[in-house]
Amino acid sequence: MLRFAKDRWLLAGTLPFAMALASFGEAGAEEVGFEAEEGSEAITVTGVRQAYRGNFTVSEIPQSIAEIDAETLEQNGIQRLTDALDLNASVVRQNTLGGLGDSFAIRGFAGDENMPSGYLVNGFNGGRGFGGQRDAAGIERIEVLKGPAAALIGRGEPGGTVNLVTKQAELGRTFGSASIQYGSWGRVRGEADVNVALTGGLTARLIGYAEDGDTFRDLVHQTRWGFLPSIGLALGPDTRLTYDFEKTRVEVPFDRGIVVLDGNFDTVPRSRFLGEPGDGDTVARAAGHQMRLQHEFSDRWSLLVGGSIRDTLLTGSSSDAETIASRQALYSDGRSLSRQRRSRRYDANHKVIRAELAGELETGALRHRVLIGADHDEFSYMNYFTRYRPPTLASNPTEKQGNVVDIIDPVYGRFPLPTTSVITDRTDRQRATGAYVQDQITITERLQVRIGGRYDRLTLETDNRLSGVSSRRKHSRFSPQAGVVYRPGDPLTVFAAYGQGFRANVGTDVNGVIFDPETSESIEVGLKLSLLGGALNGTLAAFQLTKANVLATDPNSPGYSLAIGKARSRGVEFDLNGRLPGRIDVLVSYAYVDAEARSSMLDPNYSFQISPGDPLINIPKHNLNLQVAKAFAIGGREAQIGAGMQHVGKRSGETGTEFMLPSHTLFRLFGKVEVMEHLELFGSITNLFDEHWYANSYSPLWVQPGTPRTGTAGLRARF
Known part of the structure; x- marks a missing residue:
């Protein structure tokens, strides 16, 4: 909740500002004063209120929360959500649908590996569908909300939820930036962000980007663009309306990566494209609308109401390595790769409406901070998939028949x-x-208790036009949550949390059976540390998560999932970020995650065995990211230089087998310098020592090689 002495909506209602205030942490409910440049009027802030968060500082929340801000993205020259999430060790890459989807696991759990990972956009479910990999343009901050929060947010993974806070119109201000950059393999990118105050209460923020160029993969050229405007309107001193639009397009060949024969990762060069250029590009496009109305009833109570609509479409064809050994000639001569040919049309529509009332009250000596909300979510996914498959080797097929x-x-x-x-x-x-509903009760100055729960009702329908069979199932469930926060004294806070979750699984297995919903149970304990007056903050947490009705990719029926029963993930993580004296920014993120199947499963068609203790695919036990950046002046001009390191341990490359991806350690450099007023030169080098690494894998025949050494340089103007 934000209270202003003048120009109330200059900053109020903008989540980026609210989230920045959260970093002040220890202010709690005390008033914090800021001076507004315009008119030199004081802005008095009495708390922070966000979707699903309420009026809480980060230290008061019984949950691990990691934040990646726009400055960090800009420092590293990051343009994709997938690359941004590498900065947090609790998040790891999963199968990316031939490079055309965002897919990640948090604390070892990924959800349905045949669907892009879902995420929130400004607190609204907005990441489902097939719109291509999310661009970092327009992102103000990425929140990784870890732990048992599903009881409140609903329909999410128990490991955590990613929330993208977008750059929104800031009322009453005019500012902007534009950049152009050139990178390895002839990649050219332009980006602009302009905030224009049209009237006292109406502001438009126009954000756009365009990118074109080759990649390190032979014959793989990509083109992408996006337009992401935001309109902010003050409907009086207590009410703000915000509208965000999204229009994006990606054109790139569908690319399953390289093959690894007999464990030899040098079977082919990492640049070798094993598809067919004649298939052309696969096109992914998205169009979305989001509108939010926030009203402050008083200093204590506010209402947030909104909705979003997002349509995505992915179309194209590809020639992919055949994964069934009985049809694969490569295992006979070591060089003839039999390929399927596939055509896809994935058309998805996602609608969300939600409302949330946040406020506080007292009962005697107890302070209650309450969230009461409801949401409705509709997701429709039209899956039209065609395929040519090579004959079995027993039929002695020709190379043409094998599409070799x-x-x-x-x-x-x-x-x-x-x-x-x-x-x-x-x-x-x-x-x-x-x-x-959620109630966080302040028992004493040091002790707070959180209780709450969520009730969900799901309806799942499948209309199979090939078989003429339609199926329908309904499910409902109550998911409780509880937490405790204890502050023994500055600068330490101790917390614990418990929660249950409930999430629908999309689609059917290869036999057309609708999957049961996924259920989960989570427990987390940890401590939070705030040093140097809140400039440096850290979280240490231990967790255990269990899930039932878990899906995994079906290695014998690519494009389908299979139910492997139960899974468990447990581990320890540590996050530290902030600024040290001497204008030195630091980021440390480490996670140890032990994620494994906890039940036996035998595929009746292929005798494919998954046993308790089998590791979950693409989940390393050890993951570490370090970064340090130093700001300084050269000849009166501002400059910055920084370096980072990421280590990812070995991990399973195929469900239920012994195929493993090797560990890798990558180093990066970045920097910028002001060449004249309002104009800066910037650049970055990733994978500095040109290590051969592998981002993810579906099977030994579908392994995604990581990007070699990459350099980027550009100019950015600000006004």
């Missing part, structure tokens, strides 16, 4: 592109309605 490419000396376009047949023509629909 020589991995040692590839000749593309050697055979006509095979004609595909319809494999999937299905629409999945989910409707979910939930309501939640």
Whole structure:
């Protein structure tokens, strides 16, 4: 809740500002004064209020929260959400749908590996669908909300939830920036962000980007652009309306990566493209609208109401390595790769409406901070998938029938592109309605207790146009949560939390059976540390998560999932970030995660065995990210230089087998210097020592190699 003496909505209602205030941490409910430059009027802040967060400082929340701000993204020259999430060790990469989706696991759990990972946008479910990898343009801050928060947010993974806080119109101000940069492989990118005060109560913020260039992968050229405007309108001193629009497009060949034969990661060069250029680009596009109305009833109570609509469409064809050994000639001669050919049309529509009332009251000596909310979520996914598959080797197929490419000396376009047949023509629909309540009670100055819960009702429908069979299932569940925060004294806070979760699984298995919803249970204990007057903050936490009705990718039926029963993840993580004396910024993030299957499963069609103790795919036990940056002046001009390191341990590269991806350690450099007033030169080098590394894997025949040494340089103007 924000209270202003003058120009109340100059900053009020903008989540980036609210989140920045959260870093003051120890202010709690005490008033913190700021001086507004315009008119030199004081702005009095009595707390911070956000979607699903309420009027709490970060230290009061019984949950681990890591934040990656726009400055950090800018420092590292990061343009993709996937790369940004590498900065937090609790988040690791998963199968990215041929480079066309964001997929990640938090604390070892990834959800449905055949779907892009869901995330929140300004507190609204907004990351589902097939719009391509999310660009970092327009992101003000990334929150990694770890731990048992599903009881409040709903329909999320128990390991945590990613919330993207977008750059929104800031009322009453005019400012902007524009940049152009050039990078390795001829990549050119332009980006602009302009905030224009149109009237006293109406402001437009226009954000856009365009990028074009080759990649380190042979024959893989990419084009992407996006337009992300935001409109802010003050409807009086206590009410703000915000509208955000999203229009993006990505064009790039679908790329399953390289093959690894007999554990040899040098089977082919990391640049070798094993698809077919004749398939052309796969196109992913998204169009979205989000509107939020926030009203302050008083200094204690506020209401947030809003909704969003997002349509995504992914279309294209690809030639992918055949994963079934009985159809794969590569295992016979070591160079003839048999390939499927696939065509996809994934059309998804996602609608969300939600309302939340936040406030506080007293009962005797107890202070209550209350959240009461409800939301409704509709997701429709039309899956039209066609495929050509090589015959079995027992039938002695020709190279043309096998759609073969020589991995040692590839000749593309050697055979006509095979004609595909319809494999999937299905629409999945989910409707979910939930309501939640949370009360955090201040017992004493040092002790707070949180209790709450969420009730969800799900309806799952599948319309299979091939079989003519329609299926429908309904589920409902109450998910409780509880937490405690104890502050023994500055600068330490101790917390513990427990929660249950409930999330629908999308789609059916290869036999057309709708999956049961996923259920989870989470427990977390930890401590938070704030030093140097809140300039340096850290969190140490231990956790254990269990899930039932877990899905994994079906290695024998790519594009489908299979239910592996139960899974467990447990571990320890440490996050530290802030500023040291001498204008030195530091970031430390480490996670130890032990994620494994906890039940046996035998695939009846292929005798594919998953046993208790089998590691979950693409989850390293050890993950570490370090970064340090130093700001200084050269000849009266501001400058900064920094370096970072990421270590990712070895991890499973295929569900239920012994195939492992090796560990890797990457180093990066970045810097910037002001060449004249309002103009800066910036640059970065990633993978400084050109290490061969592997981002993720589906099987030994679908391994995504990591990017080699990459350099970028550019100019940025501000006004």
